[in-house]
Amino acid sequence: MLWKDKYELGVPIIDAQHRELFQRVGDFLKTLRSPVSWEEKVNSVNETLEFMKGYVVEHFHDEEEYQRSISYPGYEAHKEVHDDMVNYVQEVSQEYESSGYNEKLMQQFGGRLLSWLINHVASDDQRIAAYAIEKGVAGGEG
Template sequence: MIWKEKYKIGVPEIDGQHEELFARVTTFVQTLRSDKPWEDKVAKVNETLEFMKDYVVTHFQDEEAYQAEIGYPYLEKHREVHNNMVAYVAAVSEEYEKEGYKEELMQQFGGRLLAWLINHVVAEDQKIAEYARSKEVTQ
């Protein structure tokens, strides 16, 4: 998936984080789907899991702080969705540590991350920007 300008919500810090997420998830999925040797895939899984564990938490905190700042009315609901994602990443990470590299789990993880970009970053997060814009108009 390629990052597009239209996905921006107009907050440079958050837009930068989204762009980074796009880049990471895309190379992760590409590596998994490639015919690269198994060691390369394992290295990519390690790198991606390590990255995601911290980065999503930081990103979600920043995004929620922004929502609070503009008085976004769906913050609590949005926070719940974020928390589910954090729990999911932690669960995958735990299973990976226990079971090691399993193609099926990683394909699933890649698919879920892609779906996350499409359904959440591109769709749900855009609503924050819409709200911010509507507020500006009425103020």
């Protein structure tokens, strides 16, 4: 399991989404690296990819809403990081589709996705929790 309890922000809905994201990205990598031919796993890879594209957008949206609810001063910068990631995922997806589902492209993407997720959740997202604690608004919305 890639998730670590120290990644928790103390905001139940966000923590649940982060756990789910780690689980899904972990499963995605497991499928990508499983010792069967690309033809045998490409459908499963594509399904997981589609799910994650939707889930990531949903999570970013909810996390941004939480930031606004506590008047987080880093909101604009954080939203830009989210938007850049969404654009990156969309670009890779388009390239992947037009390449006819190139395996190497997806293997590279899987690795990048995981390291992005860990870095972002462990540092950028943690700063939201630090601010909430500092301002005494930790423990949920309102």
